[in-house]
Each structure stands twice: as C-alpha cells, then as structure tokens.
Amino acid sequence: RPRASVRAQARSAILEKFGGAAKGPAPHLRRAEGTAAVKAMLLEWCRARTRGYQHVDVQNFSGSWGSGLAFCALLHSFFPDAFDYSGLEPGARRHNFALAFTTAEERAGCVPLLEVEDMVRLPVPDAKCVYTYLQELYRCLVAKGLVRTKQR
Numbered sequence: 001r002p003r004a005s006v007r008a009q010a011r012s013a014i015l016e017k018f019g020g021a022a023k024g025p026a027p028h029l030r031r032a033e034g035t036a037a038v039k040a041m042l043l044e045w046c047r048a049r050t051r052g053y054q055h056v057d058v059q060n061f062s063g064s065w066g067s068g069l070a071f072c073a074l075l076h077s078f079f080p081d082a083f084d085y086s087g088l089e090p091g092a093r094r095h096n097f098a099l100a101f102t103t104a105e106e107r108a109g110c111v112p113l114l115e116v117e118d119m120v121r122l123p124v125p126d127a128k129c130v131y132t133y134l135q136e137l138y139r140c141l142v143a144k145g146l147v148r149t150k151q152r
Helices: 003-017 035-050 069-078 092-107 116-121 127-143
Strands: none
Touching: 035 069, 035 127, 069 092, 092 116, 092 127
16 A cells, blocks of 8 residues: 555645645545646646637746736636736836736735746746746645636
8 A cells, every 4th residue: 555655745845835724725636646747737727718718829838927917817807807918018017917816816815925026037937936926826726716626
C-alpha cells in the first residue's frame, strides 16, 4: 500500500497549495496527483472560459496574460455586467489590469495578489505570479458558487 500513501501526500500538498481543506479547493482538483496536472487543468479552464474573446488566446501562464485582456475576459465571463469588454484595447495594459484586478476583488472577493504596476513594468508577466493569482481567483469563484465542480 505505499502507493496510497504517496497519493495521500500528493492530495495533502495540493490541498495546502490551494488554501487548505477548510476552504477547500475544487473537488476535481483534489484528485490531481501533481502540480503539473493542476496547472494543466487550471490552464484548460482559463482557455475554455476565455474562448471567443477578441485578442485573447490563452496558451500559457505568462505571455498570454501580458495585455491584461485575458484577465478581463475571464472575469467578464462571470460578470458580464461589470464592464464592456468590447471597449477594451490590447495596448491599454494599465487600464486592463486595473479593471480586471478591481473587478476580481469587488465581485469575486479575490485578494489582490498582483499589482498593476508590476504587471505593466514587465513585457511578459511572471508565470508563477499569474498561476498563483489564477488559483486564488478560481478558489474564490468556487467559494461563491460560480464555478461548479464535480463531486466525488
């Protein structure tokens, strides 16, 4: 039974990474057996939620988020009344990041883990920072009941 122990340890690590069992990550993410699987699921979720949005093509946790429009599209998919996505421009990075992070905080209760100034300072966002922020946003959306998860 050493295999079960490894799975239990992996589950514990994922639970800890997603904020612990008290708040609880999405049940289907708990089944993942490693960080790579969680990243792939989160990236696919982002890709699915932003599909069809102009100027957004989520392929990774770095360059795909550089204009701020992917964050805006993701939030707009949950809160379409929060702002007019069609009026946003890829070159208005500061505005896009500010709009997305404010909307996430006000509507989803997501802690502002990313700073607008840090995002505009770099031409390509740091993948670890983006990944961490998206984990938190996902967790907040699950907690609000806006993301349905598969129950075991």
